[in-house]
Amino acid sequence: MELERHAYDVVVVGAGGAGLRAAIAAHEAGARTAVVCKSLLGKAHTVMAEGGIAAAMGNAWPEDGWRVHFRDTMRGGKMLNHWRMAQIHAQEAPDRVRELEDWGALFDRTPDGLISQRDFGGHRYARLAHVGDRTGLELIRTLQQRTVALGVDVFMECTVTRLLTDADGVTGAFGYWRESGRFVAWEAPSVVLATGGIGKAWKVTSNSWEYTGDGHSLALHAGAGLVNMEFVQFHPTGMVWPPSVRGILVTESVRGDGGVLRNSAGNRFMFDYIPDFFRKETAETEDEADRWYEDKKNNRRPPELLPRDEVARAINSEVKAGRGSPHGGVFLDIASRRPAEYVRRRLPSMYHQFKELADVDITAEAMEVGPTCHYVMGGVEVDPDTAAASVPGLFAAGEVAGGMHGSNRLGGNSLSDLLVFGRRAGAAAAEHAAKRAGVVALAEEALADAARAALAPFEREGGENPYTVQSELQQTMHDLVGIIRTRAEVEQALGRIAALRERVAAVSVEGHRQYNPGWHLALDLPHLLLVSECVARAALEREESRGGHTRDDFPAADPEWGRTNLVCTRTADGAVTVARQPLPQMPPELAEVFEEQS
Known part of the structure; x- marks a missing residue:
């Protein structure tokens, strides 16, 4: 070899x-x-x-600090985060940003010459460099x-x-x-x-x-x-039109800089979807939300800046209720909210992206957006x-x-x-x-076995095209393990994944090893199938709705599940198993952060 x-x-x-x-x-x-x-x-x-790098540097709001960032991160994750990782992240993020600046990163600046920080969903203060x-x-x-x-x-x-x-x-x-x-x-x-x-x-x-x-x-x-x-x-805002660019990200910065979400009737529907968890700090009227941009210290945040899972589910609900845009999304409007020069300066990539890919001038008209994995x-x-x-x-x-x-x-x-x-x-x-x-x-022996496995698709004859199998897997996950899940749908997905596994084992490719995209995909497919099975099995096991996982048959969050992680492992025969594991216990001095912020 x-x-x-x-x-x-x-x-x-x-x-x-x-x-x-x-x-x-x-x-x-x-x-x-x-x-x-x-x-x-x-x-x-x-x-x-x-959008930016989240770090509690305090350049926009001196009140910001790692404890607030830690609290926001834990609340955004619905308290299922590993507390120690969230703590380390909040404490060390500012130094990592300053380090980038030392290495030559050219951040936008405040009038005082500090690194500028913008608002983003779920963050109490503007903290994105x-x-x-x-x-x-x-x-x-x-x-x-x-x-x-x-x-x-x-x-x-x-x-x-x-x-x-x-x-x-x-x-x-x-x-x-x-x-x-x-x-x-x-x-x-x-x-x-x-x-x-x-x-x-x-x-x-x-x-x-x-x-x-x-x-x-x-x-x-x-x-x-x-x-x-x-x-x-599922990020709430991906492009939905034309089909060739469906899913391409539309940065949250559009909403952080004043963009609002509207349905087909022109209503700012996010006011109807504020969860109790965030109600105390989220504006409940349009006037109150608009005042926030002028006086952020004394007014509650607009609902467009709720955490991503909340916004994605709201958009999904509006589309299902028949209040979506012509191409199956909703409207993201910054044109009526900010001057054209402001939009081009603050969001140059978004301006170019929509102009070139969708022939939409975001300084003059609304964007059509929808959730994307x-x-x-x-x-x-x-x-x-x-x-x-x-x-x-x-x-x-x-x-x-x-x-x-x-x-x-x-x-x-x-x-x-x-x-x-x-x-x-x-x-x-x-x-x-x-x-x-x-x-x-x-x-x-291990090297020889790895080589044999990599060459196996060339040895098979008459097998399926790997692109066909990938397309069916993507459709299965889109239809059955998407934003909203049910037991019956996830079980159906697992059945399809099992059938796809047999088909992947028989996939064949033609040609030579020199740059061969079909061969590359044939080697990627087992990875895709394995992680898809892990997602589906864990989704079936967790009988509650929390964060990025929504079970239509278990629509509420369950306190018991809030103390439990699921860990997927692989057995010797290749089967995926799911085990419950207690959430690491947060020390009392960190638990006090949530009392301080409340």
Whole structure:
């Protein structure tokens, strides 16, 4: 077998914000570090994060601080977050933003020259550090520049298909070059997963092609557990027209800067959907909501800035009631609320996106938007302080890691999350690698088995086209495991997933290994099926509605479930099992934060 081999201390799988921040931390800790990414460096999904980085820096409101940010994060996640992760995140986010500035990030500024911070749904104060509506792009540019300057090796357009382990933990990874199809292996005592999410399992998604659940699946196969997989966030505002761009994200910044949601009758319907949990701090009349933009300290927030799960369900309800826009969404209107120059300055990417893709001038007319699969709160169960999984030598950060966001993620928390825990994962991975230096080796039998599995689609004849199978999986998840779920529908989805698994095992591809998209998808499909099954099984088990998980047959939140996590693991025969696990107990001094804020 022709095989390219490399040896490192730390291998980071994924080159988004979490992966690059982990690689920088590992390198600075003295580890020989490599980054492996499916796409080109700089094209990670992080660039699509437009609104800003949530960090309680106090630049807009001196009253803001980590305790308020912690409280907002926990409440946004409906108290199912791992309290320690939420605490670390809130405490360290401001330093990570200032660090980016030190490395050359060009943030928008206040009149006093401080980093500007904008409003976002679920946050008590304006705390999102931003660069117009291109914050993710600036974050990646800055981290990429530093990664390259430090001399970290980067393997671009290279896919990892298997993590390699022995009795003592991780020994490395196996994969292939996407262009040539040649196999490559990395010997390393530490691997950091930073592979992002699972959105390509759904028909309508804001996620790019890379988000096929690789990291979640690789971790499961290696023996780690996945927590909170039932919680999938459907961002309330994705483009709905034309069909070719359906699902592309419309940043929450539009609502943070004054945009409002209207139904087909022109009504601001969000006033009808304010949950009791947020009623004390949410405006209940249009006049009261409008005054908030003029006097934020003394007026309650507009309902368009409720957490994403609440807004997505409200939009879904309006469309189901027949009050949607012509193409199956609702209207997002900033044109009547802000001057054209303001919109073009504050939201340049959104202006360009709608003008070029939908021939809509958002300074003159409303946008048609609707929910789109955007983010998975569930992921690899990790230690809060080190981002270490249960498998020695395996670490995870960013969207592929679970626990930080509970049942629902607040906008802007994803970028600070990947900075905070990317750094911690990289540092801990380097420390672990130093302890295992010189004692790991790649087993030849394991390498040969990984190669056979990768080539199997070429050996089969007359099998199905992988694109057909993926399309049916996406339709299944869209129809049966979407925003609103029922027992009967989820059970039906599990039946379809079981049938699809048999079909995936028989998928065949033609041609050569040189850049062959059909082969690439054939290797991605088992990952997609596995994470889809985890979502469906956890959704079936959790008999309540909370955050990003809504059961129509159990519409209320259950206090008992509010103290319980679900963890998915994989048995030796490949079956997915779901176990209940008590939520970690928050210490009294942190519980007092909620009394202070109430």
